[in-house]
Amino acid sequence: MGELLVRYEESGIDERILRAVEEMGFVHMTPIQEKAIPVFLEGRDVIGQAQTGTGKTAAFGIPMLQKIDEEDRSLQGMILCPTRELAMQAAQQLRQFAKYMHNIRVLAVYGGQDINRQIKALKGGVQIIVGTPGRVMDHMRRHTIRLDNLKMVVLDEADEMLNMGFREDMEAILGQIPCEHQTALFSATMPEPILQITDQFQTDAEMVKVVKKELTVERIRQYLYYIRRSDKEAAAARLIEYYNLKRGLIFCNTKSMVDELAENLKNRGIAAEGLHGDLSQAQRDTVMNRFRSGNLQMLIATDVAARGIDVNDVDGVINYDVPQDIEYYVHRIGRTGRAGKEGMSFTLASRRESFRIREIERVCKTKLEEKQLPSGEEVRQHKEASVLQKIREVMEEANTADCYRAVERFEKETGISAIELAAAFLYEQVGGEPEEIVEEPKVVRRDGERRFGDRRRDGSGSRNGGRFGDRDQRGGRFNDRDQRNGGRFGEKNGSYRSERDGRQRRFGNDSRRSDRRQAENGGRRRTSGEGSYRAAGSGFKGEKR
Structure with missing residues (x-):
């Protein structure tokens, strides 16, 4: 009932x-x-x-x-x-x-x-x-x-x-x-x-x-892309192109980013305008009228400026920035998928923001599907298929006899075949293959190590720029036999015992000891390679910090 x-x-x-x-x-x-x-x-x-x-x-x-x-x-x-x-x-x-x-x-x-x-x-x-x-x-x-x-x-x-x-x-x-x-x-x-x-x-x-029932996200496909900050603009343009978004919303967290992205997307041939609090009322009205009438492909806005916007038939929403307020996520993506239609949302994030994504999923009781950005080849094939489909529709609906004769004349005059002409026309419509966008790699843990791209932290506690521990390098190779900071590693002109080989080594000829420095550092020396500590003058051996 x-x-x-x-x-x-x-x-x-x-x-x-x-x-x-x-x-x-x-x-x-x-x-x-x-x-x-x-x-x-x-x-x-x-x-x-x-x-x-x-x-x-x-x-x-x-x-x-x-x-x-x-x-x-x-x-x-x-x-x-x-x-x-x-x-x-x-x-x-x-x-x-x-x-x-x-x-x-x-x-x-x-x-x-x-x-x-x-x-x-x-x-x-x-x-x-x-x-x-x-x-x-x-x-x-x-x-x-x-x-x-x-x-x-x-x-x-x-x-x-x-x-x-x-x-x-x-x-x-x-x-x-x-x-x-x-x-x-x-x-x-x-x-x-x-x-x-x-x-x-x-x-x-x-x-x-x-x-509000319309704010549920059941009919909205939610996609997540881990993208480097420097590649977000290209990624947004690719998603607009690949998914053929005729009318969409892009959300940024700052006014300056709204302006910058709007300008850059226009340079890429996308009809985009920004909406934020610094615009005059006349400018805002002009932008909104264009968006409502369908003359504006992408509206880029801050969360505050977008309050009160109620436009149906939004094909998709792009979260260019992960929202600062988690509850904004539902408000953003709820602007697509209205009136019983399915919608799409795309969130661009860095790996460092993965905890925010998990929090969004928990608070909003939803799930974002992690996807890979369409490759340049996939985008090209998608555009080719779209152009060829339009040509089929023209062939079925229009009388192309005059055009057929024009192609025949062109073949005779130039020696260029019809198939070569068609290929050139397709290239003119599609363009070359887009540049590849490198997505941020996943973090993979194995053998007690934490890898992030080409960087790792292993049992030695060292980090950045590749592998180094007791034998690896950080700006140059060093271990218990190598030099650092002008050839001095460890206490100045002091001695220390290596836990790996048990041999005692001395650096320099100065007889001064480093007792004062040891006292200032809590009386502990760090050994190379093993990650443990030996207290100077005592038998204490603690766990790695």
Whole structure:
């Protein structure tokens, strides 16, 4: 038996809001709306755990609109968001819900826009503001935003605001509200600092929790490639080409990497653009419009800038950098494989990040399949097969008689055969074989040794640049008979006993002993080769450290 869905008209919502919601094409509430709206209408504080795209803006936006006194032009509702994109998006949705509430004004306030323009709008009377914490604080310092009549405040994407360093701003804003009001906090995760904020600023809050089903990764094929950092760009380009990604997302951890990768992929002939917080709003809108319309092949973004992006038909997601926050992994790859379709994700990592991969698998309850990057030969064959398939389709669907005669004339005039001409055409479409990309080798343990590529650490405790122990080299061969550091190895002009052959050796002719140095080093000398220690002047023999 299917789940019984609650209709908006059954929830006690204002008829004007219902009319607007109906025009937007919504009939049934989402789970978060079904659980949260009645609690809001009762006047209680709310803690909501829900992901982006679950309909949470309506869950708090509709009750906020319903509580507004339309005759009062003062500020009565405030929503804090981590980014200007989310602030603008939430403000626009509230305006849609309030379409037939003609006396309600909603204003988005955020950095990057002329503050004087916002001040002028605020002076005209605004009942609801949706803003970023930093810009709201600016207005509060200027006394252009007053919280005296506030009825409801909502912290949306609270964990993201916390990650961006807005905790002090959030606490300052909440702490300066003088009147009795409702406080709601929505967050995808509930780390300890979030819970501390709820304890401090909420009273008897109701917990509402909904997990977005679309964020499961069951229909997403997840691949892992261990690639050297210097080869990641070439690896990303190869994956785009081999898997024929028409529209994809690439995630980087920094703004500078977004810009660098976007520029380099464009130089490789891939239609790519970056999206991050340093772009102007006009630039962001242009990039997103191109991506949504299909005119942009790859959108490269940071995790914060990508919040609020909801685009279907994303062929694949490339994690160019392993996410700094493990839970971001699910948010990233959840942008592909939507609407019942299968998706693909590709994670590029170094061997040193393997522990992060294991942690992602554990926390996200998923498994990444380690694969080898397609070879240059495989890429060439794949492209050849794709071009030849297109030619077959043309032959089946189009009348190629004129082209056939043109090829015949070319053969007679040049002496070049049709098969040679076809091969040249194929080469022009496919190009030569791509360069090989060397993947990072696996770590293999055997015989008590740890090998990593051409480096190893063995029982001697030595490392780097090849094999060396009691007879191997590090910048030159040395052992108990060889020299190091100007010909002196061990104590200066002192003696030591080799555990391997038991013979006593002396270096130099100076009769001075190294007792003082031995005392400073704990009275121990390290022998060559065996990895044990003998205490000078005693019979102590300890285990290798």
